[in-house]
Amino acid sequence: xxxxxxxxxxxxxxxxxxxxxxxxxxxxxxxxxxxxxxxxxxxxxxxxxxxxxxxxxxxxxxxxxxxxxxxxxxxxxxxxxxxxxxxxxxxxxxxxxxxxxxxxxxxxxxxxxxxxxxxxxxxxxxxxxxxxxxxxxxxxxxxxxxxxxxxxxxxxxxxxxxxxxxxxxxxxxxxxxxxxxxxxxxxxxxxxxxxxxxxxxxxxxxxxxxxxxxxxxxxxxxxxxxxxxxxxxxxxxxxxxxxxxxxxxx
Amino acid sequence: xxxxxxxxxxxxxxxxxxxxxxxxxxxxxxxxxxxxxxxxxxxxxxxxxxxxxxxxxxxxxxxxxxxxxxxxxxxxxxxxxxxxxxxxxxxxxxxxxxxxxxxxxxxxxxxxxxxxxxxxxxxxxxxxxxxxxxxxxxxxxxxxxxxxxxxxxxxxxxxxxxxxxxxxxxxxxxxxxxxxxxxxxxxxxxxxxxxxxxxxxxxxxxxxxxxxxxxxxxxxxxxxxxxxxxxxxxxxxxxxxxxxxxxxxxxxxxxxxxxxxxxxxxxxxxxxxxxxxxxxxxxxxxxxxxxxxxxxxxxxxxxxxxxxxxxxxxxxxxxxxxxxxxxxxxxxxxxxxxxxxxxxxxxxxxx
Numbered sequence: 001x002x003x004x005x006x007x008x009x010x011x012x013x014x015x016x017x018x019x020x021x022x023x024x025x026x027x028x029x030x031x032x033x034x035x036x037x038x039x040x041x042x043x044x045x046x047x048x049x050x051x052x053x054x055x056x057x058x059x060x061x062x063x064x065x066x067x068x069x070x071x072x073x074x075x076x077x078x079x080x081x082x083x084x085x086x087x088x089x090x091x092x093x094x095x096x097x098x099x100x101x102x103x104x105x106x107x108x109x110x111x112x113x114x115x116x117x118x119x120x121x122x123x124x125x126x127x128x129x130x131x132x133x134x135x136x137x138x139x140x141x142x143x144x145x146x147x148x149x150x151x152x153x154x155x156x157x158x159x160x161x162x163x164x165x166x167x168x169x170x171x172x173x174x175x176x177x178x179x180x181x182x183x184x185x186x187x188x189x190x191x192x193x194x195x196x197x198x199x200x201x202x203x204x205x206x207x208x209x210x211x212x213x214x215x216x217x218x219x220x221x222x223x224x225x226x227x228x229x230x231x232x233x234x235x236x237x238x239x240x241x242x243x244x245x246x247x248x249x250x
Numbered sequence: 251x252x253x254x255x256x257x258x259x260x261x262x263x264x265x266x267x268x269x270x271x272x273x274x275x276x277x278x279x280x281x282x283x284x285x286x287x288x289x290x291x292x293x294x295x296x297x298x299x300x301x302x303x304x305x306x307x308x309x310x311x312x313x314x315x316x317x318x319x320x321x322x323x324x325x326x327x328x329x330x331x332x333x334x335x336x337x338x339x340x341x342x343x344x345x346x347x348x349x350x351x352x353x354x355x356x357x358x359x360x361x362x363x364x365x366x367x368x369x370x371x372x373x374x375x376x377x378x379x380x381x382x383x384x385x386x387x388x389x390x391x392x393x394x395x396x397x398x399x400x401x402x403x404x405x406x407x408x409x410x411x412x413x414x415x416x417x418x419x420x421x422x423x424x425x426x427x428x429x430x431x432x433x434x435x436x437x438x439x440x441x442x443x444x445x446x447x448x449x450x451x452x453x454x455x456x457x458x459x460x461x462x463x464x465x466x467x468x469x470x471x472x473x474x475x476x477x478x479x480x481x482x483x484x485x486x487x488x489x490x491x492x493x494x495x496x497x498x499x500x501x502x503x504x505x506x507x508x509x510x511x512x513x514x515x516x517x518x519x520x521x522x523x524x525x526x527x528x529x530x531x532x533x534x535x536x537x538x539x540x541x542x543x544x545x546x547x548x549x550x551x552x553x554x555x556x557x558x559x560x561x562x563x564x565x566x567x568x569x570x571x572x573x574x575x576x577x578x579x580x581x582x583x584x585x586x587x588x589x590x591x592x593x594x595x596x597x598x599x600x601x
Contacts (some may be wrong), residue, residue: 010276070503081335156485156509163482183273187400188535190372194402195482195507195533198374213351218301218397223351242350248347 007074018070021229022047025064030057038065046072070199090236092136099143102243109138109238110162111171112149115185120151122207123173126231135230144235155189162202169203175210183219190220203241205234253600254280254413254593255287258560259325263410266560267300267380267403271434275417276354276565276595278303278316281395283595288391293335296325298380298387299368301397311558322363325389327380329353329369338364348376357383368395374402381408404438404557405532412438416583417565424574428586433538435559435587438531443557451476452503452527453554461489462503463494464527468486474500488512501552507533508551513540516549523549530555561591 001015010021028034035052042050047069054066078095090098111127113120126131127148129139138146147165149158164169172189174182186206193199206216207225211215216224223237255350261450262296266284267397270277281303288295291337294503304318308457320326320338330353333340348355348371349570355371367551380531384392394403396415404412414434419586443449448464451474455462459478467473477494481487486504491502492515504512510527513536516523528534530553536544564583567573576597584592 011601081337156507156511160483160486184399187398191400191402191532192485192507192509192535194374195535196485197506198483200375204372213408214302214369216351217369217372220301220397220400220402222349244349 006076007079008077009074011069012070015087017107018048019068020047020071020073021066022064022067023064025058025062027062029061030055030063034063038063038067042069048072054236065228070182078217087145087237088240091232092235093238095232096141096143098105098239098243103246105240107144107147107238107242108165108167109169109171110149110158110165110167111138111147111173112153112158112175113151114153114155114158114189115182116172119173119210121176122209123148125205126171126173126229126234131231133230136233137231138235141235142243155185155192158189159192159196159198163198167202168242169205171234172204172206174208186219186221194220195202203238205237207234234239254561254563254591254595255284257591258411258413260282261411261558261560262556263560264385264390265392265409267394267396267409267412269401269404269412269414270399271414271416271431272399272422274419274569275415276563277396277415278318279565279595280413280415280563281393282300282316282319283600284393285319285321285324289392291303294323294325294388294390295321296327296381296384296392297368298327298377298384298392299370299395299397300377300400301394301395302366302367302369303395303397304367317365317601320360320363320366320369322360323341324360325384325387325392326358326360326366326368327355327370327384328358328366330356332367332369333358333404336364336366338362338366340366344383346379346383348379355380368415374405374408377403380407401532403413406530406557409596411560413560414438414562415565416562418568418573418579419565422572424579424582428453428582430538431562431583432586433541435562435590437534437541438557438559439534439549439590440528440531440534440551440553440556443525443527443552443554447472447474448501448525448527449554452501454478455503456505456529456554460484460505461491462505463491464501464503465496465498465501466500468498485509492516495524496517499524501527502528502535506527507535509535510537510540513544521547523547525550525552527552527554529553531557559590562587563594564594564597566594566597 009016009018033168050067050069056064111123128137131137204221205223206221211224213225268277272374329350335357340358346355346358385542387492398573416431451464455478457474461479465475479487479491566576580594
């Protein structure tokens with residue numbers, strides 16, 4: 001197959017046919033006019049010869065469509081450069097051995113949902129004993145002392161508790177929406193830690209459905225974990241980073 | 251009104267921080283403007299971000315964002331992954347021991363100008379290291395771009411002057427945006443402790459403790475009695491310090507953050523309130539409400555080191571869709587913030 005990576009088109013049956021399927025809902029009652037409206041919208045989207053293969057009346061004046069068409073657009077795949085990082089992921093046993101051998105002490109992790117956030121499902125999946133999708137939570141790690149402070153914890157209290165417990169890492173979970181308030185709750189923790197002179201003493205880690213590495217950097221965190229994160233992903237990062245820091249300090 | 255660049259150059263600061271009131275208020279637009287001006291004037295420039303800059307799309311709203319242009323010869327600090335993906339041609343100077351979620355921070359020099367994405371370290375100590383290195387390598391001006399609403403990079407320990415970016419994204423109405431910006435400006439411009447003896451007392455209190463109670467000396471009104479308080483973190487020391495408050499207390503000095511709960515405790519005291527002294531304005535995290543309540547009843551919020559707010563820049567549009575008439579917005583802000591210079595770089599045709 002001879003693909004021109006500078007002009008990539010959608011693939012249906014043959015290379016560069018541009019075929020694709022799209023689906024959407026229009027706020028109009030089902031009927032011939034609705035079908036035509038969907039077709040015209042697809043044409044405007046750059047789909048040639050669009051055909052409506054499915055039209056479902058959703059009731060209350062809404063109609064759902066599935067269409068096929070040939071997309072005329074191409075993308076220059078060769079020119080795309082995305083900054084990315086690959087982190088080595090270890091399993092439960094490897095992480096514990098690494099901590100035992102390289103650090104020689106238990107790692108203390110303090111976790112909470114901060115501010116007004118009460119969505120604990122993410123942090124529970126990472127911390128709680130039973131874990132998630134067959135991976136034990138950090139509480140189960142013999143080389144870790146994990147504390148789950150629960151939900152709606154004020155940033156000040158979280159910092160004070162982290163220092164009291166001599167935490168190596170602080171995990172914060174937030175459901176970040178487009179409303180800036182959630183972002184600002186995350187940045188406040190970083191800024192408070194900085195003002196209190198604690199920023200270099202603990203790893204600050206954030207997690208949530210909208211969190212990415214890039215957003216974590218913007219927020220000022222040492223790491224960020226998004227959807228699909230398992231406890232051992234977080235554990236691998238904490239262990240590796242603490243060991244790295246200990247070595248560079250020597 | 252004079253040009254922002256000329257105004258900034260009058261101060262002759264080596265390092266300047268650009269901080270924002272929130273996301274999408276035009277920090278990168280201001281950065282790009284200054285980069286262009288410095289390039290025209292032939293300065294050797296250093297660029298570092300306290301967050302992540304130059305990405306093509308906003309990570310939450312998916313709106314297109316301005317990218318960052320780096321001129322030839324400039325020094326640049328960015329995470330390895332961004333270094334690898336840069337469109338500008340870069341030459342590696344050093345792999346630092348600072349880490350980010352996108353790999354270690356690389357210090358590089360721009361061989362051929364072009365676009366980059368900048369990802370910086372999450373700590374002020376990291377920024378400090380990069381800044382010092384760039385200056386020792388010959389950077390004549392260093393710009394530190396902020397992230398979201400983070401202000402730590404504005405600390406006078408790190409940068410000489412600060413440019414504050416604000417805009418429509420900050421609040422639901424123009425009035426709200428103006429009010430929030432006015433408070434931020436007032437906090438940034440918090441006055442240094444003017445009484446020499448009180449300044450010495452506060453400095454001594456915070457060098458010996460995480461917080462300090464400063465009492466009037468009964469026999470000598472020029473002198474102060476200093477009681478340093480230490481605790482696990484300065485926030486806790488501040489709580490303990492307040493327990494030692496008495497009618498003789500002239501001021502309370504905070505070695506770390508000044509937060510709303512601390513301010514609320516002071517507001518529970520009988521006026522006249524003691525003065526509140528912090529190291530610098532980036533340590534202040536109180537709300538507009540408690541700031542106004544404290545200052546309107548005679549409270550004095552003072553700093554040991556004053557921050558230099560050079561100017562405010564505006565973005566009259568919000569990616570959420572709202573936007574204001576640029577001229578009206580500019581005039582309202584200029585009126586509310588005067589004498590602080592206010593610019594809308596796009597509306598005024600500086601770009």
